[in-house]
Amino acid sequence: MTHTVKGSAHKEQDMEPEVVLDFSTLKWQGARLEPIKEHLVNHIDLISKSPGDSSTRIARLLSRRLEIDEDELLITDGGDGAVRLIADAHRGACSLILPPTGMEFRQALHHAGHEVREAPEGTPLADLVTEGVDFVWLSVPSNPDGKVYRHRDLLTLLKKHPDTTIIVDLSMRKYVLEETLKVSDIQKYPNLVVLSSFSRAYNLAGLCVGYICARPDFINGLREDYVPTGISSLALEAVHYVLVHPASFTIPIRKWLRDARLLAKEIDKIEGFESKLSDAPFFLVECSSPAQQVAEYLLKEHHILVGTAAKGIDIHGNELRIAPLPHQAENDALIEGLRGWAEADHATL
Amino acid sequence: MTHTVKGSAHKEQDMEPEVVLDFSTLKWQGARLEPIKEHLVNHIDLISKSPGDSSTRIARLLSRRLEIDEDELLITDGGDGAVRLIADAHRGACSLILPPTGMEFRQALHHAGHEVREAPEGTPLADLVTEGVDFVWLSVPSNPDGKVYRHRDLLTLLKKHPDTTIIVDLSMRKYVLEETLKVSDIQKYPNLVVLSSFSRAYNLAGLCVGYICARPDFINGLREDYVPTGISSLALEAVHYVLVHPASFTIPIRKWLRDARLLAKEIDKIEGFESKLSDAPFFLVECSSPAQQVAEYLLKEHHILVGTAAKGIDIHGNELRIAPLPHQAENDALIEGLRGWAEADHATL
Numbered sequence: 039m040t041h042t043v044k045g046s047a048h049k050e051q052d053m054e055p056e057v058v059l060d061f062s063t064l065k066w067q068g069a070r071l072e073p074i075k076e077h078l079v080n081h082i083d084l085i086s087k088s089p090g091d092s093s094t095r096i097a098r099l100l101s102r103r104l105e106i107d108e109d110e111l112l113i114t115d116g117g118d119g120a121v122r123l124i125a126d127a128h129r130g131a132c133s134l135i136l137p138p139t140g141m142e143f144r145q146a147l148h149h150a151g152h153e154v155r156e157a158p159e160g161t162p163l164a165d166l167v168t169e170g171v172d173f174v175w176l177s178v179p180s181n182p183d184g185k186v187y188r189h190r191d192l193l194t195l196l197k198k199h200p201d202t203t204i205i206v207d208l209s210m211r212k213y214v215l216e217e218t219l220k221v222s223d224i225q226k227y228p229n230l231v232v233l234s235s236f237s238r239a240y241n242l243a244g245l246c247v248g249y250i251c252a253r254p255d256f257i258n259g260l261r262e263d264y265v266p267t268g269i270s271s272l273a274l275e276a277v278h279y280v281l282v283h284p285a286s287f288t289i290p291i292r293k294w295l296r297d298a299r300l301l302a303k304e305i306d307k308i309e310g311f312e313s314k315l316s317d318a319p320f321f322l323v324e325c326s327s328p329a330q331q332v333a334e335y336l337l338k339e340h341h342i343l344v345g346t347a348a349k350g351i352d353i354h355g356n357e358l359r360i361a362p363l364p365h366q367a368e369n370d371a372l373i374e375g376l377r378g379w380a381e382a383d384h385a386t387l
Numbered sequence: 388m389t390h391t392v393k394g395s396a397h398k399e400q401d402m403e404p405e406v407v408l409d410f411s412t413l414k415w416q417g418a419r420l421e422p423i424k425e426h427l428v429n430h431i432d433l434i435s436k437s438p439g440d441s442s443t444r445i446a447r448l449l450s451r452r453l454e455i456d457e458d459e460l461l462i463t464d465g466g467d468g469a470v471r472l473i474a475d476a477h478r479g480a481c482s483l484i485l486p487p488t489g490m491e492f493r494q495a496l497h498h499a500g501h502e503v504r505e506a507p508e509g510t511p512l513a514d515l516v517t518e519g520v521d522f523v524w525l526s527v528p529s530n531p532d533g534k535v536y537r538h539r540d541l542l543t544l545l546k547k548h549p550d551t552t553i554i555v556d557l558s559m560r561k562y563v564l565e566e567t568l569k570v571s572d573i574q575k576y577p578n579l580v581v582l583s584s585f586s587r588a589y590n591l592a593g594l595c596v597g598y599i600c601a602r603p604d605f606i607n608g609l610r611e612d613y614v615p616t617g618i619s620s621l622a623l624e625a626v627h628y629v630l631v632h633p634a635s636f637t638i639p640i641r642k643w644l645r646d647a648r649l650l651a652k653e654i655d656k657i658e659g660f661e662s663k664l665s666d667a668p669f670f671l672v673e674c675s676s677p678a679q680q681v682a683e684y685l686l687k688e689h690h691i692l693v694g695t696a697a698k699g700i701d702i703h704g705n706e707l708r709i710a711p712l713p714h715q716a717e718n719d720a721l722i723e724g725l726r727g728w729a730e731a732d733h734a735t736l
Contacts, residue, residue, distance in 0.1 A: 065435070075431045082424045085625060086414070088592040115464060115617020149611075219652060243437040244620030260497075268464020271593035273619045 051315045055337050059368050061360045062345035064181065064210065064320055066289050068364030071073035073286060077279050084271035099281050100249065104221040109254040112261065113277075115269055117209050117235030124205065124231070124250065126174075127260050131172040136161065138352040140181045140207065147175075153332035163191040166203045171259045177207040178218050182351045182359045184316025187363035189217045196227040196280075202254075209234040209248070212289050213318045221251045228253050240280055240287050245273040294319040297362040297369060304373045309380050313360075320361035321354060329358050330377055340375035406623050407690035408717050410709045411698060413530065413559060413669055415638050417713030418590035422635060426628050433620035441623045448630050449598065453570040458603040461610065464618060464628075465595035466558050466584030467491045473522075473554065473580070473599065474499035476609050480521040485510065487701040489530045489556065496524075512540040526556040527567050531700045531708045533665025538566045545576040552605075558583040562667045565574070571602045577602050580631045589629055589636050594622040643668040646711040646718060653722045654709075658729050662709075669710035671702060678707050681728055689724035 060067070093113055103109045114120040125133075125146040133152040135143050136158050147154050152173075157166055168174065174195070179186045196204055204227075206219055211234070224230050235248030247269055250260065280287060295318075302313035302321060310326040325332050329346045336342040345351045345359030353359055362369050396414040409416070442462055450460045463469040474482075474495040482501040488507050496503050501522075506515055511724035517523065523544070528535045545553055553576075555568055560583070573579050584597030596618055599609065600664050629636060644667075651670060659675040674681050678686045694700045694708030702708055711718050 069435075071435060075434065078434065079428045079431055082428055085424065085427065085593040086418075086420060086590045088586070089595060237437070241435045244434040246438060246617040246619045266467040268595040268618070270595045270619050270622045272621055342437040 039382055043247060056341050057337070057343045058341035058364060059371055060352075061363065062343045062349060062373055063253075064361055065238050065241045065243060066213075066294070067241060068290070068294075070286060071241060071281070074242075074276060074279050078272055081272065081275050084275055087271050089269060089271045089274055092271060096274050096277050096281075099278065103281055103284070104239060104251060106222055106224060106251055107254070110224060110251055110257060112250045112257050114248045115232060116243075116248060117237055117248035118146070118206070118321035120233045120235065120244065120248040120250045121146045121175075121207075122149065123260055124233075125152060127262075128152075130170065133175060133343075134166065134168065134171045135171045135175050136166075136180075138180075138182050139175070140177055141350045141352055143175045144352070163187055163195045164197065166199075168199045171202050172204055173201075173203050175205045175207075177210070179210055179214050179316065179318035181207075181210070182320075182345070182353050183314070184320050185216050185324055186216045186218060186317035189219070190218055193227075193266065196230055196285075200229055201223045203229050203231055205233065205251075206232045207233045209228050209238050210318065212239045212291060213294075215291060215295070216317060224251050224253060231256060236277060238281060239289060242276060242280070245270075245276050247277050265292055291319075294362065294364075297364075301360070301362045301369050301372070305370075305376060308373070308376050311380070313375055320359060323358040323360055324358050328357075329354075329356050332358065332376075335379050335382070336375045339378060340371065342372055342375050344372075394483050404686050405690050406686070406692045406713060409692045410712065410721055411692045411694035411700075414587050414590045414592060415562075415643070416590060417639070417643075419635060420590060422632070423591075423628050425624060427621055427625055430490065430621065430624050433640045434623055436620050438618060438620045438623055441620060442618060443557055445623050445626050445630075448627065452630055452633070453600060455571055455573060455589055455600055456603070458708075459573060459600055459606060461599045461606050462618065463599060465592075466556070466582060466586055466597035467495070469582045469597040469599045470495045470524075470556075470594065471498065472609055473582075474501060476611075477501075477521065481519055482522045482524060483517065483520045484524050484584055485515075485529075487531050488524070489531075490678050490699045490701055492524045493701070502617065512536055514542045515544065515548075517548045520551050522552045523548075524554045524556075526559070528559055528563050528665065528667035530559070530692070531554075531669075531702050532663070532671055533667035533669050535563050535565045535567060535666035541568055542576075545579055549578055552578050552580055554580045554582065556582045556704060558587050558677055559667065561588045562643075562669075564640060564644070565666060573600050574600060574692070576660055580605060585629060587627060590627070591625060594619075594625050596626050640668075643711065643713075646713075646715075650709070650711045650718050650721070653718075654725060657722070657725050660725055660729070661711060669708060672707040672709055674705050674707060677703075678703075678705050681725075682709065684722075684728050684731070685724045688727060689720065693721075 041194050077177045097111055098108055101108045114123055121142050131148050131152050133147050134155045134157060136157045139358050221232050224232055231252040234252055236245060290366035298319040298321060299315060302315045305311050305313045305323055312324045333344050333346045335346055347353050347355055351359050446460055446462050450457045463472055470491050478499050480501050482496050483504045484507060485506045505736055570581050573581055579600040582599055585594060586592035647668040647670060651664045654660050654662045654672055661673045663671045679697050682693050682695045685693055696702050696704055702706050
């Protein structure tokens with residue numbers, strides 16, 4: 039894994055410091071991808087084969103796994119593609135977001151000319167004003183702060199605003215232990231739309247495959263706007279592999295959450311840093327100095343990448359976003375890096 | 388190659404006869420894909436890497452190869468994706484097509500609610516009526532009949548109708564020897580839009596990568612409608628490979644055209660078949676019996692696939708579309724199959 043990240047960073051950004059450890063991403067980097075890589079290598083001939091109806095075949099299999107009907111599912115070109123597709127299909131609609139939130143929401147809504155309203159930070163779901171609002175966009179767990187809305191609050195939101203479509207990104211659903219929405223809830227709540235992708239929990243961001251689950255007429259409306267059939271044959275084969283080998287993609291979530299707590303505890307011991315643990319394995323860290331300077335130091339001196347506002351994450355200038363890596367030694371390296379910052383004379387940087 | 392086609396057909400359509408030789412496709416099946424497959428196998432780690440700015444990097448390289456500027460190029464999710472993107476971005480426009488033509492034009496225009504006008508079959512370009520027409524859609528060589536419009540007629544069309552956008556699919560440009568339009572002509576003719584893809588001439592249909600070349604404001608208009616960033620990292624890496632190894636993808640076009648002439652000559656010797664040679668390696672064959680019955684016989688008895696109207700090709704019910712395969716023995720097998728049909732007692736089929 040380390041070697042790979044090194045390799046790619048090296049090729050593309052010869053002048054940039056190498057990234058050896060990436061704490062900035064929300065991908066589960068512990069995914070054991072050797073078997074799926076081997077499978078794809080054995081199917082490399084697919085580069086010559088038009089996807090054709092593979093997409094339909096995969097959609098059938100995926101809908102069964104998700105326990106929904108085929109006409110309630112649309113496979114998209116990645117998770118961001120799912121967001122863009124819905125936004126574009128409803129140009130000029132009124133959308134409510136709940137900062138801090140995923141930048142893919144902001145970008146897609148801006149691009150599609152939505153009227154974007156922002157709930158004041160920390161507004162409880164029960165207090166959201168949806169008068170004139172067509173769509174509410176949120177994630178469970180929330181990105182970037184890892185917050186998980188209470189299940190009953192989400193259900194109340196769905197019931198209380200039947201005329202507003204509630205769009206919930208569940209692509210990191212497996213990152214939390216709390217009971218929350220599941221895809222098949224779209225059959226109970228006609229105003230619920232679920233988004234997901236294989237990029238984060240499966241660490242398959244290179245494939246760009248996501249999906250949208252909603253009631254059939256909503257899905258049909260999207261199909262009329264644009265039919266994303268351009269998903270490569272290899273990407274579809276990879277999804278097929280994932281669906282028939284679900285056990286290989288189990289996330290050891292209790293361990294990951296425990297690692298997050300341990301890492302946060304160690305960070306809190308370092309002067310100038312205070313972690314804000316969340317319900318998910320990733321969390322924010324408040325810095326007493328500008329977060330971007332800390333990030334640049336970590337990259338240059340320790341080849342460590344952490345998330346900052348400059349990376350397009352919806353956080354403040356004094357915050358870092360961190361997701362622990364699967365191995366203790368990797369997380370220790372981050373602690374060492376932050377200690378290095380705390381002890382260094384930054385005036386000379 | 389044969390083995391691969393067998394394998395996939397077998398997996399997906401257990402009840403269908405195996406396809407061993409596919410004369411129905413317009414892909415150049417002689418492409419030597421082993422090196423690019425090996426390259427992708429060595430880069431299989433890309434399944435975990437978000438495409439990010441690879442798309443921009445590839446676009447830069449591709450625009451240089453095509454001798455146009457970066458802002459004159461948009462990479463799309465396949466050739467069909469390119470057609471759909473333009474059609475969708477101009478919903479309700481008036482489009483003129485020149486039958487027989489590619490079904491991807493008809494489908495995309497219908498989907499995007501264009502007013503579709505059809506020029507009477509065989510109308511010379513000089514006689515096209517473009518009053519009130521926003522777009523003219525054509526291919527060089529033309530699909531399905533392999534016709535190549537004369538270069539000076541195309542130039543006259545572009546000059547004579549400055550207010551009509553002429554969209555030309557050049558993805559099979561390398562299939563013909565005639566002088567014709569090239570991508571960089573978009574800089575001379577502001578009303579020219581060129582489409583292409585890596586599916587046919589490179590036999591990489593599984594990757595779903597195409598592109599649109601046009602003046603910057605046209606490209607910008609498309610970007611506003613939809614940004615297809617969902618092209619997988621492996622597909623982009625494949626395009627990169629193609630661009631830095633152009634020599635590996637040279638089509639022996641004189642030989643392929645010669646093979647087509649030889650094949651057509653042999654077909655003409657068989658009772659009930661008459662070939663209509665074109666300027667491209669693929670051509671139509673007129674049958675004295677329903678083409679679909681001939682196709683079904685060839686598939687069932689000889690594991691040979693030929694193009695028919697039932698396969699979504701814009702040809703008549705008594706026509707087959709055929710593209711010779713790279714090896715003599717393969718083309719001989721088609722002749723044998725057609726002879727078998729001519730000699731058989733079809734009443735019993």
